[in-house]
Amino acid sequence: MAHELHGKATWIFDLDNTLYPAACDLFAQIDVKMGAYISRLLSVDLIEARRVQKDYFMQYGTTLAGLMRHHDIDPHDYLDYVHDIDVSVVMPDERMAKALAVLPGRKIVYTNGSAGHAARVMERLGITHLFEGTFDVLASDFIPKPDPGAFTALIEAYAIDPDDAVMVEDLAKNLIPAHDLGITTVWVPTASEWSRAGADGGFIDYVADDLSAWLAEVAGLAD
Structure with a gap:
C-alpha cells in the first residue's frame, strides 16, 4: 500500500505534467x-x-x-x-501542499527544464517552501533524464540514499534508471503517448492517476 512510503527519507518529483495536472496543458x-x-x-x-x-x-x-x-x-x-510562457493556467493545489507538509523527508524537484521555470510553477502551486531544492538540466551539465549519468549527478549533489528514496514522474521511461538504482518509482500517467512509452517494463512500483490524492493517502490525509 502507498502509505508504506510515509517514512522515506527523500522524495524526488518531476515537474511538468507531474506536480501539476497534465490537463493544465x-x-x-x-x-x-x-x-x-x-x-x-x-x-x-x-x-x-x-x-x-x-x-x-x-x-x-x-x-x-x-x-x-x-x-x-x-x-x-x-x-x-x-519557458517564457503563461503559467497562470496552473492553479494552487492546497491538498498537495498539505500532504507534502505532513510527509517526512526531503522533497526535491528533478526536471529536464530550468530551475527558473520550476520556481514559477511551484509558486503557482503554493509549494515552493516545502522543497529543499531543484536539480535542473543545468545542474546535470545538460545531460537529461533518462541518462543514468544524470541520476548519478543528482544522487551525489543531494547525498541521496537510493534505497530510502521515492521518485515521481509522468514519463515512464524516465523511471528506469531510478528503479535500477533501487529508488521506489511512482508513475503519474497522462494521455500522452510519450508518458506511456515503456510503461510495461516492470520498473514501476506505484501508479498515481491523481498525484494530489495519492500523496494525501500516503500522508494519511485521505478522506
Whole structure:
C-alpha cells in the first residue's frame, strides 16, 4: 500500500505534467515555443520543425540535447525562450501542499527544464517552501533524464540514499534508471503517448492517476 512510503527519507518529483495536472496543458505552450525556435534556427517550416523536435526528443531525452549536439546552440538562450510562457493556467493545489507538509523527508524537484521555470510553477502551486531544492538540466551539465549519468549527478549533489528514496514522474521511461538504482518509482500517467512509452517494463512500483490524492493517502490525509 502507498502509505508504506510515509517514512522515506527523500522524495524526488518531476515537474511538468507531474506536480501539476497534465490537463493544465502548460507543456503545449512550451511545445509551440520549441517549434518556433527550431523553425527560426533551421529556416524550416513548422511541420519540419516539429519532426526535428520530436526526433531529437526520442533520440536524446530532450529536444535541447539534440539541438546542442547537432547545432551547437546556446542552451541558456533556448531555455529562456521556451519557458517564457503563461503559467497562470496552473492553479494552487492546497491538498498537495498539505500532504507534502505532513510527509517526512526531503522533497526535491528533478526536471529536464530550468530551475527558473520550476520556481514559477511551484509558486503557482503554493509549494515552493516545502522543497529543499531543484536539480535542473543545468545542474546535470545538460545531460537529461533518462541518462543514468544524470541520476548519478543528482544522487551525489543531494547525498541521496537510493534505497530510502521515492521518485515521481509522468514519463515512464524516465523511471528506469531510478528503479535500477533501487529508488521506489511512482508513475503519474497522462494521455500522452510519450508518458506511456515503456510503461510495461516492470520498473514501476506505484501508479498515481491523481498525484494530489495519492500523496494525501500516503500522508494519511485521505478522506
